[in-house]
Amino acid sequence: MAQQHMTQVLVSPNNLSRAPIQVGILGFGGLGQAASRVLALKTEMRLTAIADHKGYAHNPHGLSADASIAACHAHDSIGYLETDGNLSNNSIRELIHCAPDVEGYFLALPNLPNTFMASVAQQFINSGWQGVLVDAMKRTSAVEQMLALSDDLKTCGITYMTGCGATPGLLTAAAALAAQSFSEVHSVEITFGVGIANWEAYRATIREDIAHMPGYDVEAARAMTDAEVSALLDQTNGLLTLENMEHADDVMLELAGICDRDRVTVGGIVDTRNPKKPLSTNVQVTGRTFEGKRSTHTFTLGDETSMAANVCGPAFGYLKAGVELHRRGLHGVFTAAEVMPKFVR
Amino acid sequence: MAQQHMTQVLVSPNNLSRAPIQVGILGFGGLGQAASRVLALKTEMRLTAIADHKGYAHNPHGLSADASIAACHAHDSIGYLETDGNLSNNSIRELIHCAPDVEGYFLALPNLPNTFMASVAQQFINSGWQGVLVDAMKRTSAVEQMLALSDDLKTCGITYMTGCGATPGLLTAAAALAAQSFSEVHSVEITFGVGIANWEAYRATIREDIAHMPGYDVEAARAMTDAEVSALLDQTNGLLTLENMEHADDVMLELAGICDRDRVTVGGIVDTRNPKKPLSTNVQVTGRTFEGKRSTHTFTLGDETSMAANVCGPAFGYLKAGVELHRRGLHGVFTAAEVMPKFVR
Numbered sequence: 001m002a003q004q005h006m007t008q009v010l011v012s013p014n015n016l017s018r019a020p021i022q023v024g025i026l027g028f029g030g031l032g033q034a035a036s037r038v039l040a041l042k043t044e045m046r047l048t049a050i051a052d053h054k055g056y057a058h059n060p061h062g063l064s065a066d067a068s069i070a071a072c073h074a075h076d077s078i079g080y081l082e083t084d085g086n087l088s089n090n091s092i093r094e095l096i097h098c099a100p101d102v103e104g105y106f107l108a109l110p111n112l113p114n115t116f117m118a119s120v121a122q123q124f125i126n127s128g129w130q131g132v133l134v135d136a137m138k139r140t141s142a143v144e145q146m147l148a149l150s151d152d153l154k155t156c157g158i159t160y161m162t163g164c165g166a167t168p169g170l171l172t173a174a175a176a177l178a179a180q181s182f183s184e185v186h187s188v189e190i191t192f193g194v195g196i197a198n199w200e201a202y203r204a205t206i207r208e209d210i211a212h213m214p215g216y217d218v219e220a221a222r223a224m225t226d227a228e229v230s231a232l233l234d235q236t237n238g239l240l241t242l243e244n245m246e247h248a249d250d251v252m253l254e255l256a257g258i259c260d261r262d263r264v265t266v267g268g269i270v271d272t273r274n275p276k277k278p279l280s281t282n283v284q285v286t287g288r289t290f291e292g293k294r295s296t297h298t299f300t301l302g303d304e305t306s307m308a309a310n311v312c313g314p315a316f317g318y319l320k321a322g323v324e325l326h327r328r329g330l331h332g333v334f335t336a337a338e339v340m341p342k343f344v345r
Numbered sequence: 346m347a348q349q350h351m352t353q354v355l356v357s358p359n360n361l362s363r364a365p366i367q368v369g370i371l372g373f374g375g376l377g378q379a380a381s382r383v384l385a386l387k388t389e390m391r392l393t394a395i396a397d398h399k400g401y402a403h404n405p406h407g408l409s410a411d412a413s414i415a416a417c418h419a420h421d422s423i424g425y426l427e428t429d430g431n432l433s434n435n436s437i438r439e440l441i442h443c444a445p446d447v448e449g450y451f452l453a454l455p456n457l458p459n460t461f462m463a464s465v466a467q468q469f470i471n472s473g474w475q476g477v478l479v480d481a482m483k484r485t486s487a488v489e490q491m492l493a494l495s496d497d498l499k500t501c502g503i504t505y506m507t508g509c510g511a512t513p514g515l516l517t518a519a520a521a522l523a524a525q526s527f528s529e530v531h532s533v534e535i536t537f538g539v540g541i542a543n544w545e546a547y548r549a550t551i552r553e554d555i556a557h558m559p560g561y562d563v564e565a566a567r568a569m570t571d572a573e574v575s576a577l578l579d580q581t582n583g584l585l586t587l588e589n590m591e592h593a594d595d596v597m598l599e600l601a602g603i604c605d606r607d608r609v610t611v612g613g614i615v616d617t618r619n620p621k622k623p624l625s626t627n628v629q630v631t632g633r634t635f636e637g638k639r640s641t642h643t644f645t646l647g648d649e650t651s652m653a654a655n656v657c658g659p660a661f662g663y664l665k666a667g668v669e670l671h672r673r674g675l676h677g678v679f680t681a682a683e684v685m686p687k688f689v690r
Contacts, residue, residue, distance in 0.1 A: 034635075037635055037636075038528070038635045040635075041528045041635055170522060170525055170526070173522050173685065174519065174522055174644065176685065176686075176688065177515060177518050177519055177522065177685075177686070178519075178644075179688050180515055180658040180659040180662045180686050180688070181515070181646065181647075181650045181654045181655050181658045181659070182650075182654070182658065183383070183386045183658075185688075256687070256688060257687070257688045257690055258688045286647075289649070289650055289651065289654040289658075290379075290382055290383045290385075290386055290653075290654060290657070290658075291382075291651060291653070291654065293649040293650065293651070293654075294649065295646075295647030295648065295649035295650045296647045297644070297645065297646050297647050297650070298643075298644070298645045298647075299519065299523075299642070299643070299644045299645075300642065300643045300644075300645070301526065301640075301642050302526075302631075302640030302641045302642050302643075303640065304634070304638040304639065304640035305526045305527075305634055305638065305640045305642070306634065306636060306638070308635075308636070309526045309527070309634040309635060309636065309638075310526050312635070313525040313526045313527065313528075313634075313635075314525040314526070317525045328673075328675070330673070337685075338685055338687070339685055340518065340521065340522075340682075340683055340684055340685040341521075341522070341525050342601070342602070342683070343521065343524050343525070343530075343601060343602045343603045345602055
């Protein structure tokens with residue numbers, strides 16, 4: 001009898017893997033393409049749907065990451081993918097409609113303008129589709145828009161995981177864990193280093209970073225031509241230095257009851273000309289223990305892990321956790337600070 | 346309308362705090378006493394029940410940590426606590442019976458013999474009580490005994506959080522998070538440093554550590570007199586060096602689907618004569634990213650955080666998470682690697 005119980009427990013992590021979870025990716029720039037490569041190594045998830053601004057592709061038996069990326073490089077849209085691709089001016093809406101078996105989508109879309117991701121969530125709410133959505137959004141105001149949709153998402157049976165990339169996401173969760181040793185959390189300091197060999201592979205992400213710099217905002221950064229971005233980077237030797245960024249780690253940790261948002265700071269350095277990180281990405285959580293001692297826990301990411309690995313890995317880990325919540329009937333908005341991501345094999 | 350949704354979301358972390366969660370502590374040695382001091386700083390939880398091997402105390406309006414600890418120091422049992430204390434040879438069973446409003450217990454008991462904690466869980470199963478149990482057990486074999494009880498615990502409406510101290514617990518969860526950046530996890534290495542000024546305040550814990558040393562086992566360590574422990578420590582200048590310990594981090598990470606248990610190693614150094622840690626406790630997770638890069642994430646605990654802070658904080662964080670699961674009807678055994686602990690204010 002004990003043996004039987006044990007077996008039942010031991011198979012639980014694999015419950016989800018009986019049939020691969022059908023997963024879609026919305027947005028197929030640098031991040032979306034990296035996400036497709038991450039999924040190509042997974043047996044528990046299968047990439048069956050992709051949409052970008054000009055088209056979409058769908059195949060319940062799976063889409064090839066290589067072929068999808070090649071189609072985009074050749075023709076600038078997944079809609080040109082042979083056999084499975086379709087050009088469309090309403091790619092997300094059409095994909096939702098034609099791919100009802102997709103259980104979860106990673107929204108690898110640039111949130112430009114700052115209301116775009118919320119408008120995509122609204123499209124899902126209107127569609128009648130039920131499942132899991134995951135974003136890796138960065139801004140506090142963007143995550144707050146999603147929190148405001150929580151009741152609507154709950155009502156229509158969608159489990160929405162917000163702020164589930166690297167930061168916010170992996171590092172926010174690490175901060176939430178680190179806080180456990182303390183009776184009071186004094187500060188959470190997130191410092192990231194990003195190195196990319198060629199910023200033109202991450203056009204949207206770089207513009208989101210520029211939008212955090214003094215004198216810029218989301219609209220101004222979005223309107224920049226590639227030549228203007230290049231000119232800006234020439235002035236700084238390719239480095240973007242970011243301080244006191246508007247980052248949703250703050251609202252997420254506040255919502256989790258860990259500390260007020262003004263105790264959370266996020267900053268970092270992006271080197272757009274060197275794949276080596278200018279510093280090791282880390283989060284430091286300082287607090288006071290029940291004995292009155294002040295101390296700091298530190299979580300540091302290995303320099304060899306790319307932004308893509310640190311964003312896409314957690315995003316799919318939270319997607320898997322979201323699928324478990326969804327299958328248990330738990331809908332609405334959850335953040336990376338309150339749910340443990342699940343490892344996707 | 347959006348404002349209304351937002352308010353509803355924003356109050357969610359405080360849902361549990363409307364009435365403090367009534368919490369009990371089983372075992373009132375060094376760890377249990379530290380746990381009572383941790384609870385004394387919380388408004389979301391109230392300590393209302395304590396049992397040790399000779400008695401118990403219960404007061405739904407709250408027990409004073411100071412008075413409880415003083416009673417134990419003066420008379421060697423909480424049963425001598427004025428007004429609320431009772432001497433008993435069946436303290437746990439009697440306490441469960443007389444304190445039905447306790448929603449969660451922290452089992453701060455030494456797991457000596459190695460089947461003791463499972464026998465306590467069995468007492469709860471037999472009692473008809475429903476609620477949350479949390480342990481901070483260390484050994485793989487002990488956690489496996491609890492996993493074997495999962496169906497019985499589920500049937501009788503108990504949510505049991507196992508391996509929820511520092512290691513396993515906080516560091517296991519940090520490893521589960523760190524794994525998210527990798528397609529494959531090669532190794533999880535946990536190295537702890539513990540410094541205590543006076544081992545006699547942690548008699549049971551030190552014997553559990555000695556039991557991990559070559560030439561010792563749980564029974565042999567348990568049978569040692571204080572004089573024998575002192576003599577052993579004299580030989581090593583007060584240091585206990587532990588390698589390849591039987592630690593449940595391995596089975597917990599395997600169950601979470603992160604890596605096979607043989608890739609998880611736990612070791613450390615305990616200095617029994619110095620509150621300063623001989624090394625900084627850390628977990629290193631090494632893996633391969635989807636791009637084929639090998640890298641290591643590191644989570645390091647601040648030296649000023651004591652073993653008690655790193656065990657009791659997470660234990661109550663998992664207890665709060667367990668209460669949420671329990672109130673949603675999710676019963677059975679959960680580990681620290683699969684649930685995010687909640688911050689207890």
